[in-house]
Amino acid sequence: MLQRFDALLVRANRALIVAMLAAMALMVFANVALRFTTDYSILWAEEASRYLMIWLTFLGAGLVLRYGGHIGIDTLQEHWPDAAPYLRALIFVLLAGFFMFMMWMGTRYALLTWAQTTPILALPVGAVYLAMPIGFALLFVHLLLMVAPYVRRKQFLHDDGFDPEAVKL
């Protein structure tokens, strides 16, 4: 049951960020093409693509966590293999606390800004900013789903298409 939910969550999360990146690219490209050919540009495309990038960032962060793609310094864990599971348990607790706090803070901020509207699309600003509480909720869920293999063996979800080393610039 939990496994089915997990697999479904990963697949849906993945499909969502793929669609977002594709939409961003299409919108920005359409705008450049229009500017070169007709001198006209879609005003809302710039705003919409920027907001999509915000959503991509927060909705993608949880999945990156699952794959072990967030860069960090593992020197201590490598030098001290006996203590490593305890260190990772501590990291888990710290991350869980931070994610929960940011969920709460993000919700408050979204509510606070709900009455304002965005300049072109006239969306509630708070709706754009919902990306943060939803993103941190996702991070929290992904963290809970990965905790046992991560703390015990530093094992992440594996994906043939994504090399966690690849995010280092």
Next chain:
Amino acid sequence: MIAVLFGGCVVLLALGVPVAFALGGATLAAVIAGHLPLVALPKYMFSGIDVFALMAVPFFILTAELMTGGSLSEVLLRFASQFVGRFRGGLGHTNILAITFFSGISGSALADAAGPGAIMIRMMKRDGYHAEYAAALTAAVSILGPIIPPSISMIIYALAYPEINLVGLLIAGVVPGIVIAIAMAVINHTTSMKRNYRGVAEHLALRDYLRNTWRALPALVLPVLILGGIASGAFTPTEASVVAVFYALFAGRVVYRTLTWSMLPAILARSALMSAAVLIIVAMSAAFAWVLTVSRVPQDLTAYIVGLDLSPIAFLFAVNLLLLAFGIFIEPLPGIVVLVPILAPIAHALGINDLQFGIIVIVNLTMGMITPPVGGLLFVTSVVAKVPLTRMVGELWPFMWAQLVVLVLLSLVPGLSTWLPAAFGFR
């Protein structure tokens, strides 16, 4: 407050908390300790990534992935090989030249190592080069990715220090990139002479040259399109990045026909994940930078160091040592977001050219990717070459020395970084 910010950051990073959340967590602790408004935290995290210019990051990542997925690397390799392949150490030179070209398309070092780099390591091994040497050479040359434009590091740098002109910085990377490529070629030449790594024995007729060049032309257009478009002002960097995405798609699908539609979801997913990993750090660091500004530490530190009456050269050398020490443990991106808001204003106040300083910081921090124990590039090339990281270290030394020499040159000769952008009107 500032002690909590830096202390918290160091402790969290040392524990192994991911960089993004170490920055976020330390900022949260400092905000509480300094009785600052908590609501400012989400506010600055959003404003850090609600930036149109930042969209070039996901698009340049996507471009490099499309180019690699469409196996354009092979075409570039064949093109590079016909010029330098026959010399002693020919495959090594081919590797250097191909990665230099590819750096004009990709904005990250890892994309260089994982794209043309991985193919070259296998070819060099097959041709009798030591696997350790092939892996070390590839890692060392791959640092060109963020130095030759486009560059994700430079886009982030311009966000961390908004006074700099991003277009100027991008152009400024060209000459230093070529100098580093030449330095790597010198090391490859001397090593190949000593070990007798032979060249590729193939006789090419003029017809072959023309055919290889014709085949490579669609791929070679891309660096010209990106750099030329940005430098001439026809495109902003973001526009150039999205044009590059669709050009790479067109070249891979229509011209070379190596890219299939079924490959797209995986390429998009990989690019989206890489983008999210980078952008979440940018978001968290924006809040971090805000606390830093409120604390007035950068301003006070600037006043203090300017008061010391240091010569710009002395300051540059001190910064280089600091960055080298940082680079051993820290990847370039976190290094840029944390250190640039503090160091760049000081350099500016001392009269150091912004573009020269930017190049020094980026070259230096990127070199950190080939210094053990935590060098992102070393992991990738050692896996591809199937040699343990520790055995690569000996082969790395000559390359690291050569890069250090280039770094000293870049510090002593501002013109290397400032001449080309000045020719385009950027100072």
